[in-house]
Amino acid sequence: MDKDYPRPTVIPNTSGMDVRITKTVRMRQRFGMMLKEEAYRQTMETGLKVSEADLLDEALEEYEVRLEVRKKREGRC
Numbered sequence: 153m154d155k156d157y158p159r160p161t162v163i164p165n166t167s168g169m170d171v172r173i174t175k176t177v178r179m180r181q182r183f184g185m186m187l188k189e190e191a192y193r194q195t196m197e198t199g200l201k202v203s204e205a206d207l208l209d210e211a212l213e214e215y216e217v218r219l220e221v222r223k224k225r226e227g228r229c
Contacts, residue, residue: 172205 187204194202 187207190207191202191204194207
């Protein structure tokens, strides 16, 4: 790990689910607004708090599945 960047803080999680870390990224403004609006919409629709991080997790999980399928097709697994 580069000495100029702090190590990510790992928050203990006793639920057995994946641990979340804090990750700062730059993204297009339209994606930021889309995340904010969709998190609000889903929160209002379900009555449960839906965060922008929840939406990113969902999108990245779908992306991860697509990558695994592609790797298998290419015989890299």
